[in-house]
Amino acid sequence: NAGVMQNPRHLVRRRGQEARLRCSPMKGHSHVYWYRQLPEEGLKFMVYLQKENIIDESGMPKERFSAEFPKEGPSILRIQQVVRGDSAAYFCASSPGGYNEQFFGPGTRLTVL
Amino acid sequence: DQQVKQNSPSLSVQEGRISILNCDYTNSMFDYFLWYKKYPAEGPTFLISISSIKDKNEDGRFTVFLNKSAKHLSLHIVPSQPGDSAVYFCAAETSGSRLTFGEGTQLTVNP
Numbered sequence: 001n002a003g004v005m006q007n008p009r010h011l012v013r014r015r016g017q018e019a020r021l022r023c024s025p026m027k028g029h030s031h032v033y034w035y036r037q038l039p040e041e042g043l044k045f046m047v048y049l050q051k052e053n054i055i056d057e058s059g060m061p062k063e064r065f066s067a068e069f070p071k072e073g074p075s076i077l078r079i080q081q082v083v084r085g086d087s088a089a090y091f092c093a094s095s096p097g098g099y100n101e102q103f104f105g106p107g108t109r110l111t112v113l
Numbered sequence: 114d115q116q117v118k119q120n121s122p123s124l125s126v127q128e129g130r131i132s133i134l135n136c137d138y139t140n141s142m143f144d145y146f147l148w149y150k151k152y153p154a155e156g157p158t159f160l161i162s163i164s165s166i167k168d169k170n171e172d173g174r175f176t177v178f179l180n181k182s183a184k185h186l187s188l189h190i191v192p193s194q195p196g197d198s199a200v201y202f203c204a205a206e207t208s209g210s211r212l213t214f215g216e217g218t219q220l221t222v223n224p
């Protein structure tokens with residue numbers, strides 16, 4: 001059973017470009033979570049999705065950030081018009097739902113030049 | 114508002130001895146607690162969890178203790194091994210939803 005997959009592992013963008021981060025949950029998991037880790041900080045919740053639904057996006061910045069988890073395919077975290085402050089490690093986690101452990105992917109390290 | 118706090122940024126112990134990592138929380142609505150281990154350039158790896166209806170959970174060398182009245186939990190690793198050297202994150206959850214993480218504690222186990 002493959003773990004949570006994220007791609008790309010490293011992404012470099014110039015200011016003003018768009019970044020697309022992909023996450024494929026573990027097989028059988030229908031709940032996906034995105035977290036961000038800024039340098040020297042802990043992980044901060046961004047958004048929680050189930051298939052075709054955003055359950056909780058209270059951790060998402062109000063502008064430029066969006067997330068989706070379509071019926072088919074991976075979950076996508078999209079950052080438009082990136083700025084240097086968006087440079088961070090972005091982690092995706094999945095779970096079967098309810099009181100279950102969340103399993104994390106290896107992360108995507110975004111660098112904005 | 115830091116609802117989960119790990120007050121020790123780092124901890125150093127000798128191989129074979131016990132490692133004790135601590136975590137405090139402020140939100141009484143948290144009802145499920147987890148510990149994750151993280152190596153550089155990797156995602157967090159789940160270690161052990163505990164429900165708020167319990168005060169102890171053990172899995173091999175790892176034991177988590179929960180003191181609800183003090184809003185405090187701890188992770189004990191015994192015996193500690195050099196391979197345990199990593200950053201350990203405490204996390205808390207409400208109603209099976211998002212995790213709130215502490216800042217992490219860097220554990221170094223010296224041979």
